[in-house]
Amino acid sequence: MKVIANNTLRLFRDIVKRVAPPPKLTVSQWADRSRRLSSESSAxxxxxxxxxxxxxxxxxxxxCDNQVETVVVxxxxxxxxxxxxxxxxGYFIDYDPAPIMLVQPTLEMAQAFSKDRLAPMLxxxxALRGKVKDVKSRDSGNTMLHKTFPGGHITMxxxxxxxxxxxxxIRVVLCDEVDRYPASAGTEGDPVSLVSKRTTTFWNRKRILVSTPTIKGASRIEAAYNESSMEQWCLPCPSCEEYQPLTWGQIRFEDVTLRCKFCGFxxxxxxxxxxxxxxxxxxxxKKVRGxxxxxxASPWKRWDTIVKEFLEAKAGGVExxxxxxxxxxxETWEEQGDQVEEDTLVKRRETYEADIPDGVLVLTAGVDVQGDRLEVEVVGWGAGKESWGIKYHQIIGDPSQPGVWKDLDEFLARVWRRQDGYGMTIACTCIDSGGHHTTEVYRFCKAREHRRIFAIKGKGGxxxxFIGRMSRTPREKCALFILGVDSGKETVMSRLKQEFEGSPGYCHFPRNENRGYDEDYFRGLTSEKRVIRFHKGVPRVEWVKKSGVRNEPLDLRNYATAALxxxxxxxxxxxxxxxTIKNPSMRKQRRVLSKGI
Structure with a gap:
């Protein structure tokens, strides 16, 4: 009887183990128990x-806190x-199955995340290996962007x-790098709001927003953090034991130490x-923890390295x-000053002693096509992307006629000479194809790709x-680059704000006659300013043009920058x-370098 009782007891214990719910685990406990880091995605x-x-x-x-609905990082x-x-x-696949969606800034990035990060973890x-079937198996429910598992699925x-x-x-939404999302998903509106609506039917819904911030006032992640519990990671001072966040202002560069804001040690x-x-x-x-x-605070980045990178960034200019x-x-970036003043740039002009000053190493050009003319700017570039306006030129005539394009071809082939006689040609040219005479632009560029003359099309937002992947036009098979013109304008404006000659990004302009850099040019160069506007409650950065002012000079500087x-x-x-050494023995070497750019 005793043997039967013991066997019965063991049987019941076994049954209890099988039907009992799993132990309550948090996400960190699950990871410590079940997560393995892959060699191709982890150091x-x-x-x-x-x-x-x-x-x-x-x-x-x-x-995994039931009181928390949104987590902001x-x-x-x-x-x-x-x-x-x-x-x-991994936690939701293995321990708390649910329908999940991970949103990346672009579909291409979602595919890369699935292939390079998620697949190695699975x-x-x-604990995850058997949950998601092999992508090669028939009816596996596993594709690059959609994977099923018992009790749920994940969509990228x-x-x-x-x-x-x-x-x-969707019950669980994971939004990665939200500050890089477009202002609107097509015509549907804000992507974060759009995907968040998919969670409304779940009482235990979760939304995780993660990003490095961008521009103050237009940062999605900053706005979300400001509406949260706004938590900071704090450490105790080794001397007085007062808790405080580690802030950059407390760092002393000389010995790379951090000062306690309470005791001063x-x-x-x-x-x-x-x-x-x-x-x-x-x-x-309690509902939104930020x-x-x-x-x-990172264990993977040393303070002396951070200080070194700061000094390099500071020396490298505003960008x-x-x-x-x-x-x-x-942290978000806050611009100093709202707009570059044209008068400041007019007063900055200087006299060039030759076609191109000695500091110029490379020439690029931008071309804008209007209904009755072509406008061109040639820009010289030096170390640290210091720039020199070389020539702002108009070719008057109907761009549907071949004579206008012949004049442009001759202008772009011109040799520009330095004071020592050394000559340069334009290394790369970008021509806007998004407005007038698109076919003529494509034909002109296709025949001159060997000279790095490329068609571009601007895209705002x-x-x-700034520079998208090159594609080919369907009919002419012309190389075409999509430019993020708003990103380019930010670059141009930040460089125009540089005040000290010789600093990275500083912009020079000529006073010489017949160069094209008159007051109208500078009025056009400063014709737009960046403003933050709200669309359906979502802040977005927009570039607004002054009324009655032509903005071709700003566009052309943008195109010449893109060419670089x-x-x-x-x-x-x-x-x-x-x-730039004025030594005849170096000229052969300089020609080789110029051709090798």
Missing amino acids: EPGQWRTDRAPYQRGILDAI MSSAQVGKTEILLNSI RDSP AGANSPASLASRP HHSETEWKAGKGKWIPQKEN FHLNEL QLQVWVNTSLG NGIP EIVNPDLDKLAEVGL
């Missing part, structure tokens, strides 16, 4: 350890944002594709990071400094890269090897 492959970056625990566990690079998303996906984490979508967002109901990176950190909210908000991080503020501090980015010479290296 530290193997078992996941949340303690490697302890600030991630609070973020991960907020995602506004952060720098190098803090593990992508791993937070991957751990969340393959290398044993692009914020630029309204069709991929407006699909089935300086301590090293190792001393600060030895403390046990915690998230401290600035506001009470987290801000900068690279000072590089903006990138550093966004990606290292995880936030998040569009397309040819992409190493200007600093060209300067180093002596391209």
